[in-house]
Amino acid sequence: MQQIKRRFFAMRNGVVADTLRRAGSPFHIIFGLNLPQIVEIASEIPETQREAMADALWQNRSTRESMLIAPMLMPPKDTDYACAIRMMHESPCAEVADILCHRLLRHTPFALRLARECAEDKDEKVRYAALRLMFNLVADNAQESMDMARSELDRNCAYTRKIAAALLDEADFMLNS
Numbered sequence: 576m577q578q579i580k581r582r583f584f585a586m587r588n589g590v591v592a593d594t595l596r597r598a599g600s601p602f603h604i605i606f607g608l609n610l611p612q613i614v615e616i617a618s619e620i621p622e623t624q625r626e627a628m629a630d631a632l633w634q635n636r637s638t639r640e641s642m643l644i645a646p647m648l649m650p651p652k653d654t655d656y657a658c659a660i661r662m663m664h665e666s667p668c669a670e671v672a673d674i675l676c677h678r679l680l681r682h683t684p685f686a687l688r689l690a691r692e693c694a695e696d697k698d699e700k701v702r703y704a705a706l707r708l709m710f711n712l713v714a715d716n717a718q719e720s721m722d723m724a725r726s727e728l729d730r731n732c733a734y735t736r737k738i739a740a741a742l743l744d745e746a747d748f749m750l751n752s
Contacts, residue, residue, distance in 0.1 A: 576631055582616045583608060583640045595639070601667045602639040610674075613640060617647035626653050636667065646675045651682035659689050663704045664696075669738075672704035681711035687719075694723050699734040702727060706738045713745050721746035 583606040592607030608616075620628055629648035635641035646662070659680055666672040680686055686708060693705035706727060713720040724743035727735050 586612050604638040606640050613644050642671045643674050646679040676708040699732050703735050717746045717749035
């Protein structure tokens, strides 16, 4: 863990960190790393340490980069449904949900079931994550994606409106091309 934190510190970018803070990022500690830098650090973690490291980093909720790298380290085969639900509920912002869905959850055998269940959650952040997960599944589930997006648009939620509209457009394209 200390080695990863040292890498975060060595690659820090104050301009990006300040921009994220001003934009309302929910994290107390922001190193300002970009996604390719985080991917690079994740690629250096040995397979035998990934699951334990992912758990420890995910629990470090005060640090942006810790929550972004954790889904990159967690092996999909070792992620059960309860863990996936918990992680969706614990995602503090859209950025973390995006990485969680793209890097981990879409690779699980229960991804579609997870998206369906979370699309009905009362928490707008969880519904955002469900829609984001459906983006990864839209090619094989275009009609269901369209229905899910329409249902979310009917809620008229500011937090999910853009992602729901984008998913609707993507699903429509898949169905009509």
